[in-house]
Amino acid sequence: MLRYIVQRLGFAVLTLWVLITLTFVLMQLLPGDPFVGDRALTDSVKNALYAKYGLDQPVYIQYLKYLGNAVQGDFGDSLIYTGRPVSTILEEAFPFSIDLGIRALVFAVFAGMLLGITAALKKGTGWDTVSMIIAAIGISVPSFILGSLLQYFLALKLSGFTNTQFGFRLLPISGWASEQHKILPPFVLGLSSLAIIARMMRSSLLEVAGQEYVKTAKARGLSMPLLVTRHMLRNAILPVLTILGPLTASVLTGAFVVENIFNIPGMGKYFVSSVQTNDYPMIAGTTLFLGAFLIGANLLVDLSYTLVDPNIKLYKAKV
């Protein structure tokens, strides 16, 4: 067990290093010079600036410095919000993103499993069809389209209607303050993950349903609810758990879009605006931070998976 943990940990560190290096290389490849601005600089000023930011040193020294700083969470200062370190901005923005992300993920997991279980147990009926249609829509409609449409129809039109008729707003249009604000964005963000979980849950449960031990239990007269909860779900749920890592990644990157639509001051909103304004330290910083977070999340999912599944081969954790 310990050996496995150490192995996974080492692997996470290696991945992180590759990510930092890759970001550094890509940032080096960017065309242009940070000090070619609207003001013409004399050579001496330019050299002083280069020296200040360490740009006069050879690339490998810059790289080592970058690596050292990145490990300590120092990503430099934002170019657009001058004088503000990227890490401070991220620190402020991250709680919003994580709040949104967790809500979306919890919604996706529970609603998705419910949908998948319903579909599998009522296979071939209208329930199955409806669940799978919801799932198909979930993976086929990009969140920026879904978000804009729901924002318009539910938050603007419907809530406007309830406001004038009954004097209360059903859903706010944007922002992240009250609990009401936190309904629509997690729904939009979670829907595609919900669809994936529902489909996996369905096929996994159907496969378990065909197993001999389920037939035996049925023959022994076990009631359906007991059979499902005691025997089938337990085995069907494992493959679904494995995709939690990748889903976390897709939820967090999907947040880029959803935060923009609903005007939530999270990392995604900063990231998109930094892409649009070429704020390179901000881009690199967000990338590294998000990457590190996801690598950590994946590690946790991997480790927790070994706790849930006694069959997993700890020492030979091959792909």
Added chain:
Amino acid sequence: MQYKAEMFEWTGPAKEEQTLSGSGAAGYWKDVRQRLRGNKVVTSCLVILLLLVAGAIFVPLFSRYSISDQDLSSTNLGWMTGGHLFGTDKLGRDLFVRVWYGTRISLIIAFSAVLIDLVVGMVYGGIAGYFGGKTDEIMMRVLEVVVAIPYMIIVILLMIVLKPGVTTIILAYGAIGWTGMARLVRGQMMQLKEKEYVLASRLLGAGSWRIIFRGLIPNSLGVIIVNLTLTIPSAIFTEAFLSYIGLGVQIPLASLGTLASEGITSFQTYPGLLIIPAVFLCVTMLTFNLLGDTLRDVIDPKSKE
């Protein structure tokens, strides 16, 4: 006594439940074709795709308008007005031709990205799976690192460095997207290389490359096709996502993603500008997803996502 076929009765699993494990390529494909014939979902998906591809090729060719023709005297027209079937946008460009052109760009991006996936993934997975041992170990470790890095982040970084555009999207997606295919092919290789026909062809003096490309890959084709069909919507989605955050196809070109995200800005006043490209985008993704799912059930009943 003469034994005739009629004298025997099938007592095994019901015919349609038999798995189509790769025994004899010709029989396998015949079997698949038989199962696909009369499958309504597959037929309708293929018809829709055919229409989409045909429209994407021919509508921009034969239209009176081009995608960048501006007509500032007829901007933001609604449906069926002024000779514009889908109306026009804020610069008076014909939406009908733009949507079909957008479909063309989106499909080109998706197909090329998938082609890169296919080639890289097949070579990588093929080598790792076939040779096994140390080679496999190292190659899979490298792959694991690539997989562990969130792909959207790398795609975005690449897009920033390489300047947005059609080729960049294809390259960026291809650079990251091959891992799924590589894993799949590797798994297939490991399974298939133990089969007797591989031993037989080796006995006859076939080299490794010949065995991989003539023997093993054709036999994994079913699963590969399913995977490809399901990769296409994911490539289209990636392109749309990048378009939304401003790293997509650049003007004067337009993809469905850029059209839809442009449409969002004027959605409240001119809903058609969002809804029409959005419908095209969603129908395309839905069709590929449905097709892939159904093909998977038919070709590869045992597989799990």
